[in-house]
Amino acid sequence: MxxxxxxxxxxxxxxxxxxxxxxxxxxxxxxxxxxxxxxxxxxxxxxxxxxxxxxxxxxxxxxxxxxxxxxxxxxEGVTEADVEAMIPEGHRQFVRDTLAEYGVPELAEGDASGWRITGWxxxxxxxxxxxxxxxxxxxxxxxxxxxxxxxxxxxxxxxxxxxxxxxxxxxxxxxxxxxxxxxxxxxxxxxxxxxxxxxxxxxxxxxxxxxxxxxxxxxxxxxxxxxxxxxxxxxxxxxxxxxxLTTTEAELPSPVLVRKLLAAGSGDTVRSRALTGKPARQLRTAWTDVWDDPDGPGALPMPLQGLLVAEAITRIQKYEVDPLLGTPVGQIVGRMTSERSVQAVxxxxxxxxxxxxxxxxxxxxxxxx
Amino acid sequence: MxxxxxxxxxxxxxxxxxxxxxxxxxxxxxxxxxxxxxxxxxxxxxxxxxxxxxxxxxxxxxxxxxxxxxxxxxxEGVTEADVEAMIPEGHRQFVRDTLAEYGVPELAEGDASGWRITGWxxxxxxxxxxxxxxxxxxxxxxxxxxxxxxxxxxxxxxxxxxxxxxxxxxxxxxxxxxxxxxxxxxxxxxxxxxxxxxxxxxxxxxxxxxxxxxxxxxxxxxxxxxxxxxxxxxxxxxxxxxxxLTTTEAELPSPVLVRKLLAAGSGDTVRSRALTGKPARQLRTAWTDVWDDPDGPGALPMPLQGLLVAEAITRIQKYEVDPLLGTPVGQIVGRMTSERSVQAVxxxxxxxxxxxxxxxxxxxxxxxx
CATH class of the missing domain: 3.20.20.70 (Aldolase class I)
Structure with missing residues (x-):
C-alpha cells in the first residue's frame, strides 16, 4: 500500500x-x-x-x-487563572450537582487533575x-x-x-x-x-x-x-x-472504559460540546446527555468548557463512574469488538x-x- | 461495473x-x-x-x-382529516406568521396544494x-x-x-x-x-x-x-x-431552486425535521432555520408536520420565495455545479x-x- x-x-x-x-x-x-x-x-x-x-x-x-x-x-499573557475567572458560577454548580447526583467521589488531597486544558x-x-x-x-x-x-x-x-x-x-x-x-x-x-x-x-x-x-x-x-x-x-x-484505543498496547485509564468501547455500536457515539466546548465525537454517556440537554445550561465555548470540566473528568475516570465515563471515539467503535495487538490491527x-x-x-x- | x-x-x-x-x-x-x-x-x-x-x-x-x-x-380507518385535527393551533399560527414575515402570497382559488401527505x-x-x-x-x-x-x-x-x-x-x-x-x-x-x-x-x-x-x-x-x-x-x-436533481431531464418546480442547488456547497445542507417531522437532509434555508430554532415551537412528529406544512411548501415553491425555498438533497450537492444530461452524469x-x-x-x- x-x-x-x-x-x-x-x-x-x-x-x-x-x-x-x-x-x-x-x-x-x-x-x-x-x-x-x-x-x-x-x-x-x-x-x-x-x-x-x-x-x-x-x-x-x-x-x-x-x-x-x-x-x-x-x-498574549492569558493565564489559566484568567480563563477560570470567565466561567459562570451557575455552570460550576451544575458540574457539582451532576457529580453529586451520580455519587462521584472527590479527589484525594494531593491528587492532581490529570486532564488539563493547559495542553491546549x-x-x-x-x-x-x-x-x-x-x-x-x-x-x-x-x-x-x-x-x-x-x-x-x-x-x-x-x-x-x-x-x-x-x-x-x-x-x-x-x-x-x-x-x-x-x-x-x-x-x-x-x-x-x-x-x-x-x-x-x-x-x-x-x-x-x-x-x-x-x-x-x-x-x-x-x-x-x-x-x-x-x-x-x-x-x-x-x-x-x-x-x-482497544489495542493491547494502549493504556486507557480504566477497564470499565475498555469494556464500554468493546460493547459500543456505531450508533453509540455523539458529536457533543460536553468535553471541550467544540463539537467532538465521543461515546454517548449520561455526561454528554446532561450537557446536550436543551433544558440544561449547555456547554461553554472553548476553552472555558474544558477548564470547567477538567477536574470532573479526572474524578469520573479515576473512580470509573460507569454512566458518566466516556472518551473521544469515532463511529468505527462498532468494529472495535476485541482487544488486539497493534500488529494484528x-x-x-x-x-x-x-x-x-x-x-x-x-x-x-x-x-x- | x-x-x-x-x-x-x-x-x-x-x-x-x-x-x-x-x-x-x-x-x-x-x-x-x-x-x-x-x-x-x-x-x-x-x-x-x-x-x-x-x-x-x-x-x-x-x-x-x-x-x-x-x-x-x-x-386502519385514519383519514387525512383525523390527522389534521391533531395539529395544535399554535403551530398553524407559526406557519402563517412565518409565511407572512417573508411575504409569501396565498394560493389562487382552485390552486391545489401539490405537495400532499397522502402519498405517505x-x-x-x-x-x-x-x-x-x-x-x-x-x-x-x-x-x-x-x-x-x-x-x-x-x-x-x-x-x-x-x-x-x-x-x-x-x-x-x-x-x-x-x-x-x-x-x-x-x-x-x-x-x-x-x-x-x-x-x-x-x-x-x-x-x-x-x-x-x-x-x-x-x-x-x-x-x-x-x-x-x-x-x-x-x-x-x-x-x-x-x-x-440538476440534470437537464429533471423537472424541478423552480429555476430559483436549480440556481440554489448549483450554488450550494457540501456544508449547505442540514438534517432537519422541518419538512416531514423526521430528520431529513435538505438545503438549509430560512424555513429549516425557523423549525430548528430551539426558541421556536419545533417540528411536529411525522405525519403531522408534513400535513401542517404541505400548503406552505406549495406556496413557497410556486412563488419561488428564495430564502425559504429548499429541497431534500445530500451533501454531494457541493459537486452539482452545472446542469448536465443524465447520460453525461x-x-x-x-x-x-x-x-x-x-x-x-x-x-x-x-x-x-
Whole structure:
C-alpha cells in the first residue's frame, strides 16, 4: 500500500496512526505504518521528553511523528487563572450537582487533575515543540487550525513535514496558504473534534481543493475496506485514531472504559460540546446527555468548557463512574469488538485492503495479475 | 461495473438512480443504469399510470423500478382529516406568521396544494401498487421500513425484487427478516430521511449484518471515485438520488431552486425535521432555520408536520420565495455545479470509477492489465 507520501516518508503502508500512547505509536511504526504521538496530554516538557525517548528507542529506526494542539492566533499573557475567572458560577454548580447526583467521589488531597486544558494553550505547545525538535520527528501535525508560520518554518528546517486537520475544503485551503504540507481531512464520523461533512464527501472535496498537496483521510476508517475506500476517494493515506484505543498496547485509564468501547455500536457515539466546548465525537454517556440537554445550561465555548470540566473528568475516570465515563471515539467503535495487538490491527488493515482491491477489480472486470 | 446484482437485473452498470421524474428514470435506464421512479408525489393513480406508461415507452426495453412509501404497520380507518385535527393551533399560527414575515402570497382559488401527505399513507401506496404491478417493474423499493408481507409476496410473484432503506444494521436485519431482497444502506450524508451513521461506517456494517443479501450504498455518492469507494466497502451497487436533481431531464418546480442547488456547497445542507417531522437532509434555508430554532415551537412528529406544512411548501415553491425555498438533497450537492444530461452524469460516474480503480491498483502495486 504505497503512495507518493508513504514513499516520501519511507514507510511500508500509507497508514498513519494517531495515539496518545507511546507504546502504540512505536508499535504502529514498527508494524510498517507511521506512528504519531499526541502531545496534548503532556503538561510538563519532561514527561514528553521521557516518552519521546521511549518511542525513539522502540521504533527500530522507523519514522514517527508528533501531534500538538496549537492555535494559529497568539493570545498574549492569558493565564489559566484568567480563563477560570470567565466561567459562570451557575455552570460550576451544575458540574457539582451532576457529580453529586451520580455519587462521584472527590479527589484525594494531593491528587492532581490529570486532564488539563493547559495542553491546549500555545505557551505549552511551544515548550512541547522545543522538546520535540530534539528528536528526528518526520511529521508535525496540528489538530487546531494551521500552526504559526515560524513553527512551520522550524519544522521544515528540521526536515519534518507539517500536517493540519480540516473539516471543510475552506479550512483545507487556509492550511495550504499557511504553507503546510499535508491536509488531514477529518470527516463527521471521526472521533474528537469534527465538522458535519462525512468522509465520503469531504475527502475528494479536500483533495480537489488543495491539489497537489497530499491529503490523508480521517474518520470512519477501521478496516481494510475502509482504507481502500479512502484511497479510492483520492487520499494519499489514511489517518486512524480510534481503532488503537482497544489495542493491547494502549493504556486507557480504566477497564470499565475498555469494556464500554468493546460493547459500543456505531450508533453509540455523539458529536457533543460536553468535553471541550467544540463539537467532538465521543461515546454517548449520561455526561454528554446532561450537557446536550436543551433544558440544561449547555456547554461553554472553548476553552472555558474544558477548564470547567477538567477536574470532573479526572474524578469520573479515576473512580470509573460507569454512566458518566466516556472518551473521544469515532463511529468505527462498532468494529472495535476485541482487544488486539497493534500488529494484528495493521495486518487486518493490509489484508482487508488487498481483498477490497481484489473485489473492486472483479467488479471492474479486471482479473488479478 | 458489474456485480452479481447488476447481472441479475440485466443492467450494464451497478448504478441505481432514484428520482421523482419519469424522464430522469427512463434516461438512467437507457444509459445502462437502473432507473427507479419515486411514487410518493402521485396522489391520483391515473397520474402514476400516465407516467409509468411514459417510462415504459422510453426505456428501450431496459429494466426499471418503482419506489413507494409504505409503512409496515397498518393504520386502519385514519383519514387525512383525523390527522389534521391533531395539529395544535399554535403551530398553524407559526406557519402563517412565518409565511407572512417573508411575504409569501396565498394560493389562487382552485390552486391545489401539490405537495400532499397522502402519498405517505398506506391506502394511497396500495392503490399505487395496483397500478405499478400492471407494468414489468423489476424492483420495488420502500423508503419507510419494510413493506408488508403481502406486498413482498406480490412483488416476488410478479418477478420484482424488493428493496428497503436502512440507516442502521438493526434496521437492515429487520428488513431481512421481513423477506426483502436488497438493503439500501442510507448514510448520514444522504438527501432525504437519514440516520446519523455515515456511509463509510454504515455500508460495511450493513453488508456484514445481512450477508448474503446484496446491499446498495446510498449517501455521499456523486462521482466515480465515490462509486469505487462504495463498492470497496462491500456494496453490490450504488443508489444515487441527489445527483439527478440538476440534470437537464429533471423537472424541478423552480429555476430559483436549480440556481440554489448549483450554488450550494457540501456544508449547505442540514438534517432537519422541518419538512416531514423526521430528520431529513435538505438545503438549509430560512424555513429549516425557523423549525430548528430551539426558541421556536419545533417540528411536529411525522405525519403531522408534513400535513401542517404541505400548503406552505406549495406556496413557497410556486412563488419561488428564495430564502425559504429548499429541497431534500445530500451533501454531494457541493459537486452539482452545472446542469448536465443524465447520460453525461452516467458517463462521468463510469469514467471516474475506472480512473479510481486504476489509482487503487497503482497504490496496491498491481499494474493495469
Amino acid at each position: 504505497q503512495t507518493e507520501l508513504s514513499k516520501q516518508l519511507g514507510v511500508e503502508h500509507a497508514l498513519f496512526g494517531f495515539t496518545p500512547f507511546p507504546a502504540v505509536a512505536a508499535a504502529i511504526s514498527r508494524a510498517g505504518g507511521f506512528g504519531v504521538l499526541g502531545a496534548v496530554r503532556y503538561t510538563a516538557p519532561d514527561d514528553l521528553k521521557r516518552d519521546l525517548d521511549w518511542v525513539d528507542a522502540h521504533v527500530d529506526g522507523r519514522p514517527y511523528g508528533l501531534d500538538v494542539v496549537m492555535p494559529a492566533k497568539k493570545v 494553550m500555545e505557551q505549552v505547545a511551544r515548550s512541547q515543540l522545543d522538546v520535540a525538535f530534539e528528536y528526528p520527528i518526520r511529521l508535525l501535525a496540528n489538530a487546531l487550525g494551521s500552526p504559526p508560520a515560524d513553527v512551520v518554518e522550524r519544522a521544515h528546517a528540521q526536515g519534518a513535514l507539517v500536517a493540519a486537520l480540516a473539516g471543510s475544503a475552506r479550512h483545507a485551503r487556509k492550511h495550504q496558504e499557511a504553507g503546510i504540507d499535508i491536509v488531514v481531512a477529518q470527516g463527521y464520523e471521526a472521533g474528537g473534534h469534527t465538522g458535519e461533512i462525512a468522509s465520503m464527501v469531504l475527502t475528494p472535496e479536500v483533495v480537489d481543493a488543495v491539489a497537489p498537496l497530499p491529503v490523508l483521510a480521517a474518520g470512519g476508517i477501521g478496516s481494510g475496506q475502509q482504507v481502500a475506500a479512502a484511497l479510492a476517494l483520492g487520499a494519499q493515506g489514511v489517518w486512524l485514531g480510534s481503532i488503537w 495493521v495486518d487486518d488493515l493490509t489484508r482487508g485492503f488487498e481483498k477490497a482491491v481484489d473485489r473492486i477489480n472483479r467488479i471492474a472486470g479486471r482479473s488479478r495479475q | 458489474q456485480t452479481e446484482l447488476s447481472k441479475q437485473l440485466g443492467v450494464e452498470h451497478a448504478l441505481f438512480g432514484f428520482t421523482p421524474f419519469p424522464a430522469v428514470a427512463a434516461a438512467i435506464s437507457r444509459a445502462g443504469g437502473f432507473g427507479v421512479l419515486g411514487a410518493v408525489r402521485y396522489t391520483a393513480p391515473d397520474d402514476l399510470k400516465r407516467d409509468l406508461d411514459w417510462v415504459d415507452a422510453h426505456v428501450d426495453g431496459r429494466p426499471y423500478g418503482l419506489d413507494v412509501v409504505m409503512p409496515a404497520k397498518k393504520v 399513507m398506506e391506502q394511497v401506496a396500495r392503490s399505487q401498487l395496483d397500478v405499478a404491478f400492471e407494468y414489468p417493474i423489476r424492483l420495488l423499493a420502500n423508503a419507510l421500513g419494510s413493506p408488508p408481507a403481502d406486498v413482498v409476496e406480490r412483488a416476488h410473484a410478479q418477478g420484482a425484487l424488493v428493496a428497503a432503506l436502512a440507516g442502521s444494521a438493526r434496521h437492515a436485519r429487520k428488513h431481512q427478516e421481513a423477506g426483502i431482497d436488497i438493503v439500501v444502506a442510507q448514510g448520514y450524508e444522504a438527501g432525504g430521511h437519514t440516520g446519523e451513521i455515515a456511509s463509510m461506517v454504515l455500508t460495511p456494517e450493513v453488508v456484514d449484518a445481512v450477508a448474503p443479501l446484496p446491499v446498495l450504498a446510498a449517501g455521499g455518492i456523486g462521482s466515480g471515485q465515490q462509486v469505487a469507494a462504495a463498492l470497496a466497502l462491500g456494496a453490490q451497487g450504488v443508489w444515487l438520488g441527489s445527483i439527478w 452516467v458517463d462521468d460516474l463510469t469514467r471516474g470509477f475506472e480512473k479510481a480503480v486504476d489509482r487503487i491498483n497503482r497504490i496496491a502495486g498491481r499494474s493495469r492489465q
